[in-house]
Amino acid sequence: MKTKGLIAVFTGNGKGKTTSSLGLALRALGHGQRVCIIQFIKGSWKYGELESAKQFSTLLDFHVMGRGFTWKSDDIEKDKQLAREAWDYAKSVIEENRYAMVILDELTYLPHYKMLDEQEILSVLEKKPKEQHVVITGRYASDALIELADLVTEMKDIKHPYKNGVKAQKGFEF
Ligand code: ATP
Numbered sequence: 001m002k003t004k005g006l007i008a009v010f011t012g013n014g015k016g017k018t019t020s021s022l023g024l025a026l027r028a029l030g031h032g033q034r035v036c037i038i039q040f041i042k043g044s045w046k047y048g049e050l051e052s053a054k055q056f057s058t059l060l061d062f063h064v065m066g067r068g069f070t071w072k073s074d075d076i077e078k079d080k081q082l083a084r085e086a087w088d089y090a091k092s093v094i095e096e097n098r099y100a101m102v103i104l105d106e107l108t109y110l111p112h113y114k115m116l117d118e119q120e121i122l123s124v125l126e127k128k129p130k131e132q133h134v135v136i137t138g139r140y141a142s143d144a145l146i147e148l149a150d151l152v153t154e155m156k157d158i159k160h161p162y163k164n165g166v167k168a169q170k171g172f173e174f
């Protein structure tokens with residue numbers, strides 16, 4: 001079997017995309033591997049995991065890039081500029097190759113909402129460091145991203161407590 005850094009995509013409408021990426025991070029950290037998480041939409045990391053992450057601070061770095069994104073903004077050019085800055089940062093993290101795993105949480109929304117040309121993302125992924133794992137989460141993964149990835153899982157929404165009026169539970173949802 002070949003050894004290689006994988007491109008993984010967690011997409012679909014069901015819950016578990018960000019959660020799955022955190023599970024992979026935990027696994028890599030257990031091997032003493034360095035992990036970087038970049039959150040493209042502010043707030044997708046919740047209190048519970050933010051507190052847990054502090055315990056891995058020597059190996060785990062995370063960055064919130066989503067400040068200012070709304071997708072409904074009147075100022076599209078400003079949003080595009082923020083998306084560009086966020087992506088440029090992620091690109092440098094991948095290329096500098098300081099992490100065994102780079103998680104790009106909610107990245108799919110940038111090309112989906114036309115904040116960023118997806119070709120830019122694909123060309124960085126095509127040339128990523130060979131041993132590095134890159135994990136991408138978010139709804140609406142494109143056909144081209146799915147084609148490029150080594151592993152793609154679609155979370156399918158079958159049941160969610162929200163639909164029965166159950167509010168978000170501590171330790172489970174946040
Ligand atoms: P999680 O962070 O819990 O793994 P996710 O990354 O798969 O969820 P996102 O699309 O990023 O899902 O949305 C995050 C928030 O939306 C979470 O609070 C999650 O519980 C909620 N959510 C996700 N899927 C559903 C759903 N099918 N119905 C209602 N709420 C949902």
Ligand code: MG
Binds near residue numbers: 017019044106137138
């Ligand atoms: Mg998510």
